[in-house]
Amino acid sequence: MHLDIKKDFPILSKFHYLDSAATSLKPVSVVQAVREYYMEYPANVHRGVYKLSERATDEYEKSREATAELFNSKPDEVVFTRNTTECINQLANVFAGTLLNKGDVVLITEMEHHSNLLPWLMLKQKIGIKVGYVKLDGPTLDYSDFESKIHSLKPKVVSFVHASNVLGTINDAKKILDMCSDLGITTVMDCAQSAPHMRIDFRKLGVDYVAFSAHKMLGPTGVGILIGKSHLLESLPPFFGGGSMVSKADLQSFIPAEIPQKFEAGTPNIAGVIGFGAAVRYIKQIGYEQMHRTETNLLEHTLKRHDEVSDFVELHSNTDLKNSLGIFTFSVKGVHPHDVAAILDESNVCVRGGHHCAQPLHNLLGADHTVRASYYFYNSKSDVDALFSALQNVKKVFSL
Amino acid sequence: MNYEEFIDRYKSLKHRGKIEGALHTFKSNFSCGDSIDVYVKVRGSKIVDAKFDGKGCVLSFVSADILCDYLMGKELDDLCELDFNRMVELIGFMPSVGRKGCVEIILNAVKSLCKGGAREDRRTQD
Numbered sequence: 001m002h003l004d005i006k007k008d009f010p011i012l013s014k015f016h017y018l019d020s021a022a023t024s025l026k027p028v029s030v031v032q033a034v035r036e037y038y039m040e041y042p043a044n045v046h047r048g049v050y051k052l053s054e055r056a057t058d059e060y061e062k063s064r065e066a067t068a069e070l071f072n073s074k075p076d077e078v079v080f081t082r083n084t085t086e087c088i089n090q091l092a093n094v095f096a097g098t099l100l101n102k103g104d105v106v107l108i109t110e111m112e113h114h115s116n117l118l119p120w121l122m123l124k125q126k127i128g129i130k131v132g133y134v135k136l137d138g139p140t141l142d143y144s145d146f147e148s149k150i151h152s153l154k155p156k157v158v159s160f161v162h163a164s165n166v167l168g169t170i171n172d173a174k175k176i177l178d179m180c181s182d183l184g185i186t187t188v189m190d191c192a193q194s195a196p197h198m199r200i201d202f203r204k205l206g207v208d209y210v211a212f213s214a215h216k217m218l219g220p221t222g223v224g225i226l227i228g229k230s231h232l233l234e235s236l237p238p239f240f241g242g243g244s245m246v247s248k249a250d251l252q253s254f255i256p257a258e259i260p261q262k263f264e265a266g267t268p269n270i271a272g273v274i275g276f277g278a279a280v281r282y283i284k285q286i287g288y289e290q291m292h293r294t295e296t297n298l299l300e301h302t303l304k305r306h307d308e309v310s311d312f313v314e315l316h317s318n319t320d321l322k323n324s325l326g327i328f329t330f331s332v333k334g335v336h337p338h339d340v341a342a343i344l345d346e347s348n349v350c351v352r353g354g355h356h357c358a359q360p361l362h363n364l365l366g367a368d369h370t371v372r373a374s375y376y377f378y379n380s381k382s383d384v385d386a387l388f389s390a391l392q393n394v395k396k397v398f399s400l
Numbered sequence: 401m402n403y404e405e406f407i408d409r410y411k412s413l414k415h416r417g418k419i420e421g422a423l424h425t426f427k428s429n430f431s432c433g434d435s436i437d438v439y440v441k442v443r444g445s446k447i448v449d450a451k452f453d454g455k456g457c458v459l460s461f462v463s464a465d466i467l468c469d470y471l472m473g474k475e476l477d478d479l480c481e482l483d484f485n486r487m488v489e490l491i492g493f494m495p496s497v498g499r500k501g502c503v504e505i506i507l508n509a510v511k512s513l514c515k516g517g518a519r520e521d522r523r524t525q526d
Contacts, residue, residue: 336457338432338502343403355433368433368455397403 003285009378016349016383021165021193021327021356021374023215026279030218033278037271045270046244046261060270063277064260070280071195071210073202073227079263080273081224081239084192085115087211088159090239090263091188091226092119098237099186100156102128107155109134109141110364111164111171114357116190120159134160136364139167139318147179159188162210163197166358166365166372168299168327169318170194177207186232192216196376197295197325199288202227218283219276222269233259240265291377295326298375298384302328305388312400313391316365317372326375329356332391335398337371343397344371347390349383403458410458415468417451426454427509429501434460438509440471447471452509457502459495464506466490471510479514482507 006012008027017025043053045060061075068075081087100106106120110133120131132153135142141160150158158180163170173189180187189210191200196217202210209232214223228236238245238256242265248255256262283291303319306328317329332340337353344351352372355362362368373387394400419439428435436454440447450468452461470490471479487507488494495503 336434338457338459338499339403342457342499354431359433362433397407 005378016386018373019350019352020376022352024218024376027282030275030278034271034275037274059274063273066277066280071200071202071227076259077227077230079226079260080268083224084211084213087224087226088116089119092123094236096123096127100129105130105132105153105155106157107132108159110136112161113165116159139169141171150179157186161190162194163325165193166329166356166361167318168324170323208232214276218279220272223272223276238262242266294377295375296321299326301381301384309391312395316370328373329370331367331370332394337369340371340394343394344390349387349390406458406462409462413465415451415465418453419451423513425509425512427505429505436505436509442476445475447474459499459502460505463491463503467506479510482511
């Protein structure tokens with residue numbers, strides 16, 4: 001099926017949208033799916049036996065099946081939450097007192113987004129776990145440090161970012177998971193940045209849990225996805241108590257529902273999940289291979305164009321085309337990232353300025369904050385050229 | 401915001417610096433990682449000097465410079481009356497929602513001086 005990308009993302013005719021690592025644009029088909037739910041069958045799910053409710057339940061569950069198929073998992077292993085952050089927080093919360101107790105170690109990396117740092121630091125405060133960090137070796141992880149810490153710190157949980165939202169680096173998940181296998185370590189992957197751009201084969205990787213967000217991969221905001229091995233999900237306590245998550249309740253006790261309903265208390269984001277189903281279908285039509293080709297070409301073009309401005313633009317992100325997302329993180333010497341972003345905005349170039357919710361990583365980079373341009377398959381070389389043209393305006397305004 | 405208008409002032413800020421022994425406070429903007437130190441020298445009850453330093457963008461530094469200008473000769477207790485609308489009047493335009501924090505950081509720092517939160521040289525952080 002031929003897809004007319006520019007027609008599917010009409011906003012691209014007005015803006016050079018280079019902030020997809022923050023949130024992606026949504027194709028027309030996703031917006032239509034959300035609209036259709038609200039206009040044609042706006043009923044609750046898993047409740048009524050009337051036609052509207054049954055259609056809502058059917059469409060909601062079809063999204064779960066489509067997600068499971070894309071990630072090679074079983075539908076009952078797919079749990080819908082609000083976002084990646086909620087997925088990891090809820091895992092940390094239910095691990096406390098069950099899998100993790102005082103003194104136990106959770107090993108993460110120095111590359112983490114706050115979503116895979118703060119939940120563990122909160123657990124450190126709450127029950128006294130220890131948090132260990134795998135060092136960086138330039139823009140990549142130091143895998144020998146990883147291996148050494150797995151043996152010396154004996155972590156109960158290894159939780160790592162699959163791809164960095166700042167550096168663009170794609171970590172070698174297989175290598176890390178192989179290191180953890182047979183040691184009884186619970187593994188968690190923060191796939192917020194990777195899932196939109198590359199195929200993640202849950203079954204083949206052998207990871208215990210992956211977490212990602214719908215809104216970064218063409219879907220609506222307010223939907224997170226946690227995929228967990230079914231026998232592990234069955235062993236966890238529910239995240240929340242309330243409607244939908246229970247099979248039997250009396251005034252003294254309750255029996256939780258089966259997975260995945262056990263983790264989806266209350267009315268979920270029905271429209272969002274249905275919209276995400278449309279997003280998954282769109283991704284399948286495009287194909288990860290085509291996405292990767294386009295994004296790699298854009299990064300390659302960016303690095304060439306960077307050579308022209310390297311006297312005032314300092315590059316921070318990974319330049320290894322084989323192991324990087326389409327992310328270009330940089331600083332303009334002597335100019336605050338907000339000022340850079342605001343001047344680029346005058347040319348309708350949308351980039352992010354700040355620490356991108358990764359302050360410890362910025363400390364390691366020696367930068368308080370940076371500017372980030374992040375690409376998706378719908379971007380083109382003209383967007384990259386607009387970025388570099390607008391950077392010349394920054395040079396002019398600040399007399400660099 | 402017109403950068404060309406602000407940039408000249410940014411390049412020659414009048415109040416950037418530190419005042420030893422003055423009232424001092426510190427605020428940060430978590431969303432962008434910026435921070436600002438404010439020093440206010442008071443004689444009797446009147447402000448006779450004001451300076452700021454820290455990490456910030458053009459808008460936050462120029463807003464700080466303009467506010468320091470405004471503070472000269474004011475009573476310390478007048479600081480409690482400052483609000484965002486007054487800041488908008490002083491800088492001459494309404495910042496967009498994404499840049500509101502760049503203006504608020506200096507406003508919040510200065511206002512904290514009249515609340516008794518940092519009336520000596522010690523650090524407080526949001």
